Amino acid sequence: MKTANAAVAAMAARLEREGRFGATRACLQHGSVTVYAHCLRVACTACALARALHLRVDENALIRGALLHDYFLYDWHVKDPSHRLHGFTHPATALRNAGEDWSLSPIEKEIISKHMFPLTPLPPTCREAWLVCLADKLCAAGETCGGLREKLAVLCLKTA
Secondary structure (H helix, E strand, C coil): CCCHHHHHHHHHHHHHHHCCHHHHHHCEEECCEEHHHHHHHHHHHHHHHHHHCCCCCCHHHHHHHHHHCCCCCCCCCCCCHHHCCHHHHHHHHHHHHHHHHCCCCHHHHHHHHHCCCCCCCCCCCCHHHHHHHHHHHHHHHHHHHHHHHHHHHHHHHHHC
16 A cells, blocks of 8 residues: 555645646745645645544545645735735635646545635535645644744844
């Protein structure tokens, strides 16, 4: 059986060949983590959760949806009025962009559109979307706190 990390890497390579997924390497997500790296982490974490909990899922859709959940293709840190409500609006943008580049399954659409619950009002309705929603929050917290730890360490060194 192929490991989840290998399956994620293979799908990421395929998405780069077939669409604009490589553009996510140029955008920062949390701290110094790119959208590309964040999406790989979310996909691997979602797979690990599914396997640890012995959940029957469509692993291909889980991986593809997780990789595309933040396929908004812009740097939300850039001061621009259209980025003001990024946390609320980017799932729809990601879904639109992914739909332009690929034919998406209903599970993949659900993952992309519902991953920001509860910021987006409708909860996920399938296991795969719940897993990505949870994995996204776990990864974002780690990436954000990791960056915070680095900043605090630098600050402590400056004041010492």
